[in-house]
Each structure stands twice: as C-alpha cells, then as structure tokens.
Amino acid sequence: LCCIMSKLCSFDPTREYFAGVSTDGHLKIWDVSQRKLHHQFTQNSHLQVNYTCLRWGPSDHPKGPIVALGTHVGDVVCWNVRKGAEEFHWKAEGPAYPVLDLCFSKSGSLFICGESPFILQRSLSNGNIIRKLKADKKVVSKIQLNAEENCLISAGRSYLKLWDLSSGEMITKFSGHSHAVNGLELTWRDQYLFCSAFSQRIINMWSLRESDSYGLTQTFSCPTAPTFISNFSESRTKRKTKRKKSQSGEVREIEVPSTSHLLAINGKRISVWQFSLTMQQNKPLQQHTTIVMPKKDQDTEGVDILSACFLDASHILLVRGNLLQPRFEKITFRDRNEMIKRIQLEGTCSANLVPDNSEDKTATTTTEVTVVNDHETNMPARPRTDQPLIAKKDDISLEEKLEQLEAAKKKAKNPVFVPSMEEKNAPSADSIGVILLQALQSDDDQLLETCISVGDITMIQRTVERLPSEYILPFLNTIIRKFQMSPNRASDLMPWIQTVVMLHTSFLMTIPDLNVTSLSGLYQTVDSRLSTYPKLLKLSGRLDLLLSQISYREVNYRENLHPVASLSIDDIPDASDEEGSDMEDSESS
Numbered sequence: 001l002c003c004i005m006s007k008l009c010s011f012d013p014t015r016e017y018f019a020g021v022s023t024d025g026h027l028k029i030w031d032v033s034q035r036k037l038h039h040q041f042t043q044n045s046h047l048q049v050n051y052t053c054l055r056w057g058p059s060d061h062p063k064g065p066i067v068a069l070g071t072h073v074g075d076v077v078c079w080n081v082r083k084g085a086e087e088f089h090w091k092a093e094g095p096a097y098p099v100l101d102l103c104f105s106k107s108g109s110l111f112i113c114g115e116s117p118f119i120l121q122r123s124l125s126n127g128n129i130i131r132k133l134k135a136d137k138k139v140v141s142k143i144q145l146n147a148e149e150n151c152l153i154s155a156g157r158s159y160l161k162l163w164d165l166s167s168g169e170m171i172t173k174f175s176g177h178s179h180a181v182n183g184l185e186l187t188w189r190d191q192y193l194f195c196s197a198f199s200q201r202i203i204n205m206w207s208l209r210e211s212d213s214y215g216l217t218q219t220f221s222c223p224t225a226p227t228f229i230s231n232f233s234e235s236r237t238k239r240k241t242k243r244k245k246s247q248s249g250e251v252r253e254i255e256v257p258s259t260s261h262l263l264a265i266n267g268k269r270i271s272v273w274q275f276s277l278t279m280q281q282n283k284p285l286q287q288h289t290t291i292v293m294p295k296k297d298q299d300t301e302g303v304d305i306l307s308a309c310f311l312d313a314s315h316i317l318l319v320r321g322n323l324l325q326p327r328f329e330k331i332t333f334r335d336r337n338e339m340i341k342r343i344q345l346e347g348t349c350s351a352n353l354v355p356d357n358s359e360d361k362t363a364t365t366t367t368e369v370t371v372v373n374d375h376e377t378n379m380p381a382r383p384r385t386d387q388p389l390i391a392k393k394d395d396i397s398l399e400e401k402l403e404q405l406e407a408a409k410k411k412a413k414n415p416v417f418v419p420s421m422e423e424k425n426a427p428s429a430d431s432i433g434v435i436l437l438q439a440l441q442s443d444d445d446q447l448l449e450t451c452i453s454v455g456d457i458t459m460i461q462r463t464v465e466r467l468p469s470e471y472i473l474p475f476l477n478t479i480i481r482k483f484q485m486s487p488n489r490a491s492d493l494m495p496w497i498q499t500v501v502m503l504h505t506s507f508l509m510t511i512p513d514l515n516v517t518s519l520s521g522l523y524q525t526v527d528s529r530l531s532t533y534p535k536l537l538k539l540s541g542r543l544d545l546l547l548s549q550i551s552y553r554e555v556n557y558r559e560n561l562h563p564v565a566s567l568s569i570d571d572i573p574d575a576s577d578e579e580g581s582d583m584e585d586s587e588s589s
Contacts (some may be wrong), residue, residue: 007020007227007304007306007307008020008021008051008052008053008054008069009021009054009306009307009319009323010054010055010056010307011032011056011307011309011317011319012056012059012065012067013056013058013059014059014065015032015309015311015317016031016032016033016065017029017030017031017032017038017065017081018030018032018307018319018326018328019054019056019067020306020323020326021051021054021069021323022323022324022506023506024046024047024505024506025042025043025046025047025049025050025051026040026041026042026046026506027040027041027042027051027067027069027079028040028323029041029067029081030326030328032317032328035328037468038081039079039081039084040465041079041084041086042465043077049071049072049073049075050071050072051069051070051071051072052070052071052072052098052099052100052114053069053070053099053100053101053102054067054068054069054070054102055067055068055101055102055103055104056104057078057104058104058106060106061104063080063082063083063087064080064081064082064083065080065081065082066078066079066080066081066087067079067081068102068104068110070098070099070100070101070102070112070114071098071099072098072099073092073096073098074091074092074093074095074096074097074098074099074114075089075090075091075092075099076088076089076090076099076102076110076112077089077090088124088127090122090127093120093129095116097114097115097116098114098115099112099113099114100113100114100115100139100140100141100142101113101114101140101141101142101143102143103143103144103145103152105121105145105149106149107149108123108124108125109121109122109123109124109130110122110124111143111145111152113135113140113141113142113143113154114139114140115138115139116139116140117134117135117136117137117138117139117140118132118133118134118135118140119131119132119133119134119135119140119143119152119154120132121133131165131168133152133163133168135154135156135161135163136154136156136157136161137156137157138156138157139156139157139180140154140155140156141155141156141180141181141182142154142155142181142182142183142184143155143184144184144185144186146186146190147186147189147190148190149165150164150165150166151163151164151165151171151190151208152165153184153186153193155180155181155184155195157180158175158177158178159173159174159175160173160174160175160177160181160184160193160195160206161173161174162174162208162214172214174193174195174204174206174214174216177195177197177200177204178197178200179197179198179199179200180197180198181195181196181197181198182196182197182198182226182227182228183195183196183197183203183226183228183229185229185230185231186208187231187232187233187260188233188260188277190208191207191208191209192205192206192207192208192217192277193205193206193207193208194229194231194262196225196226196229196264197225198225199225200225201221201222201223201224201225201226201266202219202220202221202222202284203219203220203222203226203229203262203264204216204218204219205217205218205219205220217277218275218279218285219283219284219285220262220264220273220284220285220287221284221285221286221287222264222266222271222287223266223267223269223271223287224266224267225266226264226265226266226271227265227266228264228265228307228308229262229263229264229265230262230263230308230309230310231260231261231262231263231310232260232261232310232312232313233259233260233261233277234259234260234313259274259275259276259313260274260275260276260277261273261274261275261310261313262275263308263310263316265305265307265308268292268293268297268298268303268304268305269290269291269292269293269305270290270291270305270308270316270318271287271289271290272287272288272289272290272291272316272333272339273285273287273288274288274289274334274339288339288341289333289334289339289340289341289342289343290341290342290343291316291318291331291333291343291345292342292343292344292345293305293320293345293349294344294345294346294347294348294349296348296350297320297348297349297350300349300350302322302510303320303321303322303349303350304320304321304322305318305319305320306319306320306321306322306323306326307319311330313334314332314333314334314335315330315331315332315333316330316331316333317329317330317331318331320345320349321349322349322510324469324506324507324510325349325469327347327349329345331343331345432451432454432459432463433462433463433466433467435447435450435451436448436451436463436467436475437467437468437471439451440471440474440475440478448478451463452479452482452492452493452496453492455492455495457495457499460495460496460499461499461503464496464499464500464503464504465503467500467504469504469507472500472504472507472508473508473511475500476497476500476501476508479493479496479497479500480497480519480521480522481521483497483522483525484521484522484525487525487529490529497522
C-alpha cells in the first residue's frame with residue numbers, strides 16, 4: 001500500500017505554512033505569505049527512511065505549529081516549526097509496520113494507524129500508549145477525529161467505521177469503496193463525511209446523522225481518480241432550513257448551510273463542485289469548475305498540482321510545480337455567486353526544474369529562466385607569477401625534514417591542546433553562509449577562498465545545507481573548476497564537493513546533462529589522480545626500504561665510532577688468588 005501513496009505535502013490549518021517531503025527525505029516548510037523556504041528538517045538516516053504519511057497538528061497547539069511524519073518501519077517523528085527542532089521521535093511498538101495515517105487530538109494525544117489491525121492512541125507528553133483499538137482485520141489506511149473528539153472514523157479495506165471513543169464500540173459502518181481510501185473529510189459541524197479512494201473516480205458523501213440512518217447522501221464524479229480532497233461550507237452566510245421526517249414519524253427542522261464546496265485534485269487539474277446539502281440526486285454530480293495547468297506543464301513530468309485548499313467561498317489557495325521551487329497562487333473560482341467554468345493557469349513551472357535567480361512572480365506572468373552556462377560560473381584563475389624560483393636561506397635538507405617529522409610523530413603521541421586565537425574566534429555557519437552568498441553574487445574570488453579555507457566538516461555541512469537552490473550549481477561548478485586547476489588542493493576542496501553532492505542530490509538529479517556539463521571534468525581529474533596511485537604506492541615502498549637501510553647504516557656507523565674494549569679471560573682476576581695474596585701479606589707482617 002505504501003508504494004501507491006500520494007505526494008506527502010499539505011497546508012497547515014491556518015494556511016500560513018506549507019509542508020512537503022522531498023524524494024531524498026528532507027521535510028521542507030515554506031512560508032506561504034513570503035513564498036520562501038522557512039525551515040528544512042533532516043534526520044541523520046534520511047536516505048534509509050521512507051516517509052509514508054504527513055499530518056499537521058491543531059492550530060491552537062500550545063507549542064506552536066507542529067508536523068508529524070510516519071515511516072515505513074513504524075516510527076513517528078514530530079518537528080516543531082517555531083523552534084526549528086525535533087519535538088519527539090517514537091520507535092515502533094512491537095512488530096514494525098508502515099504507518100499510513102496520523103491524527104492529532106486537542107487533548108494532547110496522537111492516533112496512529114497503518115498496516116496493522118489496531119489503532120494506537122499515544123500521549124504527546126511521554127509517548128505512552130493510552131488506547132489500543134482493533135478497527136479492522138488487516139489494514140487501517142485512514143483515520144479522522146470529529147471536532148468534539150468523541151467519535152473516530154477509520155477506513156479499512158472494505159468499510160468505513162464510526163467509533164464511539166468513550167465506550168470503544170463501533171456505532172456503524174459504511175461501504176462503497178473497493179480500493180484503499182486516500183481521503184477523509186468532515187464538513188458542516190461534522191455531520192457529513194466525504195470519502196475518496198485510489199483508482200476510483202467517484203467521491204461519496206455520507207451522512208453521520210442518526211436521523212438519516214447514516215446513509216449515502218450524494219456522489220461526485222471526477223475525470224480521473226482523485227489523489228486529494230478538501231471541502232468548505234459557508235458558516236457566516238444565510239442558512240437554509242430543512243424539514244426532516246424521522247423513522248418514528250416526527251417532523252423537525254434542521255439548519256443546513258446554503259451552499260457547500262468540494263475540490264479534488266486529479267492528475268494535473270482541480271475539479272470544484274458547488275452544491276447544497278439538502279439536494280439529493282440519483283446520479284453523480286459533475287464538476288462546476290475545472291482548473292487546469294498550462295499546456296507546457298501538462299506534458300512535463302515532475303510538475304504537478306501538489307496541494308490545494310479553500311480560503312473562502314470564492315477563492316482557492318493552490319501550490320504547483322515541485323518541492324524544489326513550488327509556486328503558490330490564489331485563484332478566484334466564483335465571480336458574483338457564479339461559478340467560473342474553466343480556469344487556465346498562466347506561468348509555466350517547467351523551467352523551475354532548474355531554479356533561477358529571479359524573484360517570485362504572480363500567476364498571471366510567465367516565469368523567465370536564466371540558464372547557467374559554464375562561462376558564467378567559472379571563476380577567473382589566479383595570475384601566474386614570472387619570478388624565478390630561488391632557494392631560500394632557511395631551506396633545510398631532506399634529512400632534517402625527516403628528523404622534524406619523527407619529532408612531530410613523537411609529540412603527537414602526547415598532545416597538549418592549547419586553543420589558538422583563531423580557534424577561539426572561529427566563525428559560525430551563519431556568517432560563513434552570508435559570506436559565501438556575497439562571494440557568489442559578486443564573483444569575488446578572494447572572498448570565496450575565505451569560505452573554502454574553512455575545514456570544519458560540521459560547519460561545511462551547515463553552510464551547504466542553508467545554501468539557496470539557485471546558487472548550488474554555480475558553487476559546485478566553481479569548486480570543481482578550482483579542483484581541476486589545482487589538484488593538490490584536494491584536501492580543502494573535496495569536503496565541499498562531497499557535501500554539496502550528498503545534501504542536494506534531489507536537486508542535482510533534476511538538472512539535465514549534469515554529467516556532461518559539470519561532472520565530466522571532475523570524473524576525469526579523479527580518474528587521472530587514481531591512475532597514478534599504483535606508481536606512488538611502489539615509490540612509497542622503495543622509499544621505506546631506502547630509509548630503513550639509511551637507519552641501519554647509521555647505527556653501525558655509531559657502533560664503529562665508539563668500540564667497546566675487549567677483555568680476555570686471563571685478565572679477569574680469580575677470587576682464590578686474591579685470598580692467597582692476602583694471607584701472604586698477613587704472615588709477612
């Protein structure tokens with residue numbers, strides 16, 4: 001089921017932020033009003049983890065906007081947008097299974113479902129399991145809480161089920177979808193339910209009123225199977241009164257909104273319906289408004305309508321393109337209470353596969369793209385000096401250099417760390433990032449060399465991670481160019497090249513002919529350096545043998561210079577002779 005999940009992206013309840021998960025496991029938070037990237041969250045193992053679902057927390061959460069992600073191994077990760085940090089990371093309880101949906105509760109808990117018969121309710125404060133509800137035989141693909149949080153709706157393989165959370169018992173169940181459900185939406189005081197499924201063009205609207213016998217109220221027909229649905233009911237306009245006769249024969253009046261709206265994203269278009277909850281038809285309702293993408297984007301892969309939502313009864317907020325550079329637009333679909341039949345979006349997003357330096361424009365203007373060529377990104381070479389090479393006075397011989405290396409090795413065994421002034425005043429990743437942007441914008445080679453001289457791998461990763469997408473390719477071309485001109489600087493330049501390729505893999509994969517334009521020179525330089533490695537290895541072995549012979553001869557030379565005096569056995573006095581001589585001396589005395 002995880003392989004057919006739709007794109008993981010969604011607006012928050014306040015329409016202030018937009019969250020999306022890229023193919024390489026980066027969670028990107030965009031500020032909708034400013035059209036800029038606000039945060040980018042990444043786990044250490046993001047390349048090994050596949051995210052399967054995304055859900056925003058409630059708008060009135062005490063810690064601010066939070067967003068939770070489910071993984072294919074049953075883990076749940078939550079990020080705090082205000083703090084810009086990880087809120088919690090829960091490991092899977094029991095057997096690992098993919099998490100398919102999440103639902104926050106205002107009371108401080110989180111409901112979790114997936115490829116398991118059970119729905120878990122865990123506390124947000126400590127992660128403990130509060131409730132374990134068996135909702136299906138095999139899989140629960142979607143869940144939704146009502147506003148009062150006394151009922152829970154679950155979608156299994158064949159049925160939708162309505163649960164009473166106070167008793168844990170099932171109230172009723174709905175049928176009608178033969179495939180996995182991909183959308184659940186409650187409307188008008190949680191008295192009606194919209195439901196969509198994979199590979200099915202029909203959207204069902206069910207009544208959650210006991211007086212309606214929990215029946216099917218309306219159906220909506222889409223051109224293709226929808227991947228996302230959203231609804232809006234007017235709450236501040238005049239309402240209609242509906243006369244309803246119950247099963248017991250009692251007739252009563254019920255307030256319903258005058259008009260309601262439903263949208264569905266299907267392919268590269270959006271279908272919008274306007275209807276009344278009192279209206280019932282025997283055949284599916286056709287869309288009243290169709291929003292289509294530009295013709296150029298319709299034939300381009302990787303450019304889609306990512307998400308959409310209602311702002312009011314006349315306007316829709318949508319985001320299209322891709323997660324590298326999404327395009328936010330406010331669309332008017334109703335003019336003077338009349339639905340606009342067809343809306344053609346303007347401004348192509350196909351060129352945004354390779355971002356440019358231009359500012360975001362409105363939906364009525366065509367985006368202009370500046371193609372980055374080699375001659376625009378290559379930095380000028382340093383001037384070559386014509387001064388002859390003259391040996392300095394302080395040049396030392398090879399033997400003295402070897403002695404210094406030996407002394408340095410002995411000193412390294414017992415190091416004494418004394419921080420220097422440069423280490424005490426080391427720049428931060430923010431300052432390096434600002435300097436790097438200034439250097440790329442002004443083509444200042446000296447300023448760029450200041451940034452490249454930083455060798456701290458942690459600072460390099462933070463700087464490259466915050467680099468805007470429009471500067472990634474020029475910076476990579478510049479570093480590769482410097483590496484080709486001076487291969488001996490590999491120790492300084494390779495950490496930057498490696499970090500750019502690792503952190504921005506998804507962006508680089510979208511650039512056509514990248515191997516031909518940018519990476520071909522890098523491949524050639526690396527291959528040429530690796531081709532000399534066996535020769536250098538042989539030379540290193542010969543040097544080791546030569547140095548060992550020199551050391552051996554030096555030891556022999558010192559021994560011959562100060563020989564040890566040889567003694568014979570006859571020269572060593574015997575202890576008995578010494579005693580006899582002493583006795584003779586005493587007798588003579």
